[in-house]
Amino acid sequence: MRPSRTSYPLSWRLMDAVEAVAAAVWPRSFSAAVPWLMLMPAVVLVGLLVLGLWDMADGSFRTLDTATFLPSDDYSLANYDRAFTEKLFFTVASRSLIGSLIVTVITLVFAFPYSYVMVRTRSAALRKFLLIALFLPFFIGQVVRAYGWLIILGSQGMVNEALGLVGVAPIRLLYNYPAVLFGLVQYMLPFAVLMLAPALTAIPEEMESAAGSLGANWVRTFIHVVLPLAKPGFIGAGLVVMTLSLTDFAIPAILGGGSQDFIANAIYDQFFRTSDQGMGATLALLLVAVGSIMVGVVFALFGAGTLAMGRSK
Amino acid sequence: MVFDGVHAVRDATFDLEKGRFLTILGPSGSGKTTLLRMIAGFGRPTSGEVFINGLAVGSVPPHKRSIGMVFQKLALFPHMTAAENVAFPLRMRRFDARTIPDRVHRYLDLVKLGKLGDRRIHELSGGQQQRVAIARALVFEPDLLLLDEPLAALDRKLREEMQLEFRRIQRELDVTTINVTHDQREALVVSDEIIVMDHGRIQQKARPEATYRQPKNAFVANFIGVTNFIDGVVASVDGDLIAFERPGLAGRTGNGFRPAAGVSARGALRAEQIRIGGGRETLGDVDTVFGGTVTDAIFEGERVVYEVAVPDLGGTTLRVFDHDPVTHSQHDVGSTVALGWNVKDVLVFGD
Structure with missing residues (x-):
């Protein structure tokens, strides 16, 4: 019996047609290959990245011939020797590493109360405000924001003008290490909040009530219940903040004014100022290595946190 | 709060x-x-x-x-x-x-x-x-x-x-x-x-x-247990006993409810306090009997739940719990049955 027109609407017929076409083009027996097919673009992208790294690895073993300004044909470890012995590179590396650690700690300390209030507040308006305040900086971009800080913190900037009103001589607020760290913390805060919030959402409010009824005041509830349960979020947020600030370019360049270079700035100088591609490649590979080791150490010590994905137990 | x-x-x-x-x-x-x-x-x-x-x-x-x-x-x-x-x-x-x-x-x-x-x-x-x-x-x-x-x-x-x-x-x-x-x-x-x-x-x-x-x-009568409500108008009150205008229907005052004649009220009757049988002689010692038609019979294992439409109660459907421990007999949907209960089990409320 043919289905009647009323019980079988047009939209269903259209879907049937689409399904028939799909079945003709891609028979059901192929369906096992679909997930792999959808994975292809990602595989290609990562593959290209690996190819590029391979090319850089090749370059890192060639020294710059100062006579012709071309990479040498023969391989040597001279670039790596320079990277580990020259004081400039050591200064830059330790500045970035220590900086990224300080930024990570400060950012997590600031991000926690923000995301906690955002997740737990009963006021929908406050939650919306906190979310918008969080996303707004994403629309502005790193460079523009750094220039914004120049306007605020410069020697003729708003802060110094305000200080001048109360009779304080202008203070040099820019082009130093704290200025770079300040800019990085401000830049990283939204990332950390966004990584922490899901971990806090996953902690049932009843847990905190339970801790209360069992005799824990809010400090002890925080230490014994919230903090341990939020650990995956802290690890995920910490890893993201640490790797992003370790490899950041714009903020050290703009707020450091050339005096506070991070590794990325040193790499840029090698590639585009001194045109020593071999040295640039060496530094880039070392940065990849250091970043991977730091992530590896965190994984080994604390587990992968929210970055672990997969099924939880 | x-x-x-x-x-x-x-x-x-x-x-x-x-x-x-x-x-x-x-x-x-x-x-x-x-x-x-x-x-x-x-x-x-x-x-x-x-x-x-x-x-x-x-x-x-x-x-x-x-x-x-x-x-x-x-x-x-x-x-x-x-x-x-x-x-x-x-x-x-x-x-x-x-x-x-x-x-x-x-x-x-x-x-x-x-x-x-x-x-x-x-x-x-x-x-x-x-x-x-x-x-x-x-x-x-x-x-x-x-x-x-x-x-x-x-x-x-x-x-x-x-x-x-x-x-x-x-x-x-x-x-x-x-x-x-x-x-x-x-x-x-x-x-x-x-x-x-x-x-x-x-x-x-x-x-x-x-x-x-x-x-x-x-509310309490309805929330705990399975309760039938029979709406009606009070005909007379005699002590605790409240008679409805429907012939044969009476109950006991619930929670001190003392209505005047002509006031509307509702009797509450538990499903397990109603007896069901093929004819009134099978019901034993009850003081209220109504006839009805089975509209649904649900076998729940330890008991059978009947829905019975009673024309003399304005077509009200009563829910009845029954289990026959000896013959395990069951009344079919559509069959005519007699329902019986005692006046003391009907609690009359004003709301």
Whole structure:
């Protein structure tokens, strides 16, 4: 019996047609290959990245011939020797590493109360405000924001003008290490909040009530219940903040004014100022290595946190 | 307490003797959980006061009240073992560290989990998790135990087992307990006393038998048990006896209801108090008999539930529980039957 027109609407017929076409083009027996097919673009992208790294690895073993300004044909470890012995590179590396650690700690300390209030507040308006305040900086971009800080913190900037009103001589607020760290913390805060919030959402409010009824005041509830349960979020947020600030370019360049270079700035100088591609490649590979080791150490010590994905137990 | 201008709990004055097991029973949204949270200290009443052992505790924060609470979703700490969960209140309440392991052991034994203390929470079954939650709420010997529907998520068999466990543990420790549930069977099984709540108000507070046999109003009669309501107009009142204008229909006043003739009223009649048979001679000793037609018969195993349309009651459909222990006979849909009950079992309410 043919289905009647009323019980079988047009939209269903259209879907049937689409399904028939799909079945003709891609028979059901192929369906096992679909997930792999959808994975292809990602595989290609990562593959290209690996190819590029391979090319850089090749370059890192060639020294710059100062006579012709071309990479040498023969391989040597001279670039790596320079990277580990020259004081400039050591200064830059330790500045970035220590900086990224300080930024990570400060950012997590600031991000926690923000995301906690955002997740737990009963006021929908406050939650919306906190979310918008969080996303707004994403629309502005790193460079523009750094220039914004120049306007605020410069020697003729708003802060110094305000200080001048109360009779304080202008203070040099820019082009130093704290200025770079300040800019990085401000830049990283939204990332950390966004990584922490899901971990806090996953902690049932009843847990905190339970801790209360069992005799824990809010400090002890925080230490014994919230903090341990939020650990995956802290690890995920910490890893993201640490790797992003370790490899950041714009903020050290703009707020450091050339005096506070991070590794990325040193790499840029090698590639585009001194045109020593071999040295640039060496530094880039070392940065990849250091970043991977730091992530590896965190994984080994604390587990992968929210970055672990997969099924939880 | 008021949420967004709506009174979640409006009038809830009651008292509870030490060592008693009280159940607050009501449909969802009746305010029972709000009431429990106010007792625990998680929300302050807009007006009124909570007294424990004669002391007003309104301004005492939850962690300084001596109240053990088993939460709806248990709220066990997943990053701790069962024993660490039970030890948590002892550590927070600064019990002597040397006595803690011993005490934790005693309470794990009490809930029959003696050997499972080292398990993590996710390694325990639903019933075992319930037991950890009970041990954790009782281990510091609170003045009061609060149960916020912790059994709601369990399957029926486990739920009935845990109800008896709650009862056993409560009797063993003699701890004053307030239980919140929407499960009328649980309320009847476990409690010394039942408070029925609706719309933020206490409808009745009584022992389980009294709540079932002498409901104070139509809401209570309807909420507990399966109750038929027969609407009618009062013809005459003689003492406790109220006769309706429908010939043959009468009942007993419920909750002191004394209507004048001509007032509309409703009789409440439990499904199990109606007898059903092929003819009136099969009904035995009953003083009210009506004829009807079976419109539905549901076999439930230990009983058959009939829906019977009664033309002489204005076509009202009555629900009847029946089980024939000898012949296991059943009335078919469409067959004509006689229904019988006694006037004393019809409770007449005004609402």
